[in-house]
Amino acid sequence: MTCNEAEILLxxxxxxxxxxxxxxxxxxxxxxCPRCAPQLRAYRELQQAMPIxxxxxxxxxxxxxxxxxxxPAAAPPRASSRRSVLKGFVMGTALSTAMAASLVVxxxxxxxxxxxxxxxxxxxxxSLQGDHLTDVRTSDQHTVKxxxxxxxxxxxxxVDLTVQGFTLLGGRLDYIDGQAVASIVYRRRTHVIxxxxxxxxxxxxxxxxxxxxxGFNIQRWAARSLEFFAISDLNAEELREFxxxxxxxxxxxxxx
Amino acid sequence: xxxxxxxQGLTLPWKAGDNMMAGNGSDAYQxxxxxxxxxxxxxxxxxxxxxxYLLHDAADADDAVQECYLRALRYFDTFRGTEIxxxxxxxxxxxxxxxxxxxxxxxxxxDDTTDDAEAAAPLWQEEQASxxxxxxxxxxxxxxxxxxAELPQPFRETIVLREINDLSYREIADVVGxxxxxxxxxxxxxxSLLRKAWVSEExx
Numbered sequence: 280m281t282c283n284e285a286e287i288l289l290x291x292x293x294x295x296x297x298x299x300x301x302x303x304x305x306x307x308x309x310x311x312c313p314r315c316a317p318q319l320r321a322y323r324e325l326q327q328a329m330p331i332x333x334x335x336x337x338x339x340x341x342x343x344x345x346x347x348x349x350x351p352a353a354a355p356p357r358a359s360s361r362r363s364v365l366k367g368f369v370m371g372t373a374l375s376t377a378m379a380a381s382l383v384v385x386x387x388x389x390x391x392x393x394x395x396x397x398x399x400x401x402x403x404x405x406s407l408q409g410d411h412l413t414d415v416r417t418s419d420q421h422t423v424k425x426x427x428x429x430x431x432x433x434x435x436x437x438v439d440l441t442v443q444g445f446t447l448l449g450g451r452l453d454y455i456d457g458q459a460v461a462s463i464v465y466r467r468r469t470h471v472i473x474x475x476x477x478x479x480x481x482x483x484x485x486x487x488x489x490x491x492x493x494g495f496n497i498q499r500w501a502a503r504s505l506e507f508f509a510i511s512d513l514n515a516e517e518l519r520e521f522x523x524x525x526x527x528x529x530x531x532x533x534x535x
Numbered sequence: 536x537x538x539x540x541x542x543q544g545l546t547l548p549w550k551a552g553d554n555m556m557a558g559n560g561s562d563a564y565q566x567x568x569x570x571x572x573x574x575x576x577x578x579x580x581x582x583x584x585x586x587x588y589l590l591h592d593a594a595d596a597d598d599a600v601q602e603c604y605l606r607a608l609r610y611f612d613t614f615r616g617t618e619i620x621x622x623x624x625x626x627x628x629x630x631x632x633x634x635x636x637x638x639x640x641x642x643x644x645x646d647d648t649t650d651d652a653e654a655a656a657p658l659w660q661e662e663q664a665s666x667x668x669x670x671x672x673x674x675x676x677x678x679x680x681x682x683x684a685e686l687p688q689p690f691r692e693t694i695v696l697r698e699i700n701d702l703s704y705r706e707i708a709d710v711v712g713x714x715x716x717x718x719x720x721x722x723x724x725x726x727s728l729l730r731k732a733w734v735s736e737e738x739x
Binding site: 290326342 | 564565567568569571572573576577579580581582583584587597600601604605608671673674675676679680683697698699703704719720722723726729730733
C-alpha cells in the first residue's frame with residue numbers, strides 16, 4: 280500500500296467503513312509509516328474533538344407546525360363543517376344565527392383541542408429524540424416536584440409508581456399551546472410515558488378519555504383545577520392502568 | 536434571504552397541494568399521510584440540520600425543509616428503501632440545488648463548480664504541516680459550526696452527512712449521486728480543510 284492510498288483509506292478506517300482485511304492493511308502501513316501515522320492521530324483527534332451533539336440544530340416549532348398542518352390528517356370534514364356554519368350566518372334569521380354561533384364555538388373548540396393534542400404528540404416525539412427526555416433526572420418524587428417551582432405556574436403532583444410497575448424517570452419543562460407545561464416522565468418496560476400537566480378548568484373534574492393520534496395513545500383528564508395528558512406508545516389498557524394508579528396514589532381514599 | 540414575492544412564489548405549489556388534498560379525503564390517502572408522518576417526522580431535526588448547513592440563511596432552511604417534506608409526501612409511494620433518512624436528505628438536496636440556488640443570492644455556490652478546485656490540487660501534493668505538532672484545543676460549538684459552514688459546498692456537504700448526520704459512505708454516495716471513492720476523497724479533503732481552519736482559528 281502506498282501513502283497516497285493510505286491517506287484516503289485512513290479516513291475509511293476511522294469511520295469503520297473497511298472490512299477486516301483492508302483495515303489490517305491500512306493499519307499495518309500506517310503503523311510503520313512516519314508520514315501517515317501522525318495523520319491518523321491528527322484526524323482521530325479531530326473526530327473526537329467535534330462536539331457532534333451540539334452541532335445539531337432543532338427544527339423550530341413554527342416549522343414543525345407548518346409541516347404538520349400540510350399533512351393529510353388535517354381532516355377535511357372539519358373544513359366542510361365550518362363552511363356550513365358560515366352558510367348558517369348567511370341565512371340571517373335570529374334562530375339560525377344563534378345556532379350557528381353555538382356551532383362556531385363547538386367547531387373552534389374542536390380545532391383548539393386538535394391543536395393541543397397535536398402539540399402533545401409533537402412534544403412527546405421531540406422528547407424521545409436526541410438526549411432530552413428529562414431536565415431533572417431522578418426517581419425521587421421529592422426531588423422532581425420542587426424542581427418545577429417557579430418554572431411553571433402550577434404545582435404538578437409527582438408520585439412514584441415504581442412499585443405499581445411505572446418507573447419515575449424525572450421531569451422536564453415543555454411547551455404546549457404556547458404555554459410552559461410540566462412533564463413528568465415515566466417508563467413501563469421500554470415504553471416512555473410523558474405526563475403533561477397544565478392549568479385546567481377551575482373546579483371541574485373530567486373523566487379520563489382515550490384518544491389516538493398518529494399511533495400514540497393519549498389519556499386526557501381534568502381534576503383539582505389541573506389538566507392531565509398521559510401520552511405513550513403503550514397499549515390502551517396499560518395506559519388506562521397508569522391513569523388509575525396515578526389517581527389512586529394521589530387519593531388513596533377515593534379508590535378503596 | 537428571499538424577498539416577499541419569492542417567498543409567496545415558493546408557497547404556491549403547496550397551496551395547490553392542499554386543494555388536491557381537500558378533494559381527496561379517501562381512507563387510503565389518510566393512511567398514506569399517517570404512514571408518512573410516522574416515518575418522516577422523527578427525522579425533522581436531522582433534515583433541518585442538513586438544511587442549515589447547506590443554506591446559510593435560517594429562513595431559507597425553513598422553506599426548503601417544508602418543500603422537502605411536501606415533495607416527499609407526494610412521492611412517498613415511490614419510496615422503496617428501508618432507510619427513509621437518506622431519501623429525505625436526497626430530496627432536500629435537490630430542493631436546495633434547484634429552487635434555492637436559482638432564487639437565493641446567498642447560495643450561488645450550490646452547484647459543483649468547486650469540483651474544479653477539488654481536481655486541481657490532489658490531496659497528496661499539498662504540503663503537510665506536520666499535524667502532530669499542532670494540538671487541537673476544544674472549541675465551542677458555535678465556532679465549529681462556523682468553521683464547517685465556511686467549507687466549500689461539496690466538502691461541507693460530505694462532512695455534515697458523515698459526521699453530523701451519521702450516514703455511511705454508501706448512503707452519502709446515494710444522496711449526493713457520486714461514487715463511494717469520491718465520497719472518500721471529498722471527506723479526506725474536508726477533514727484536512729477543517730483541521731487547518733481549526734488550528735489557524737486557535738492562532739488568532
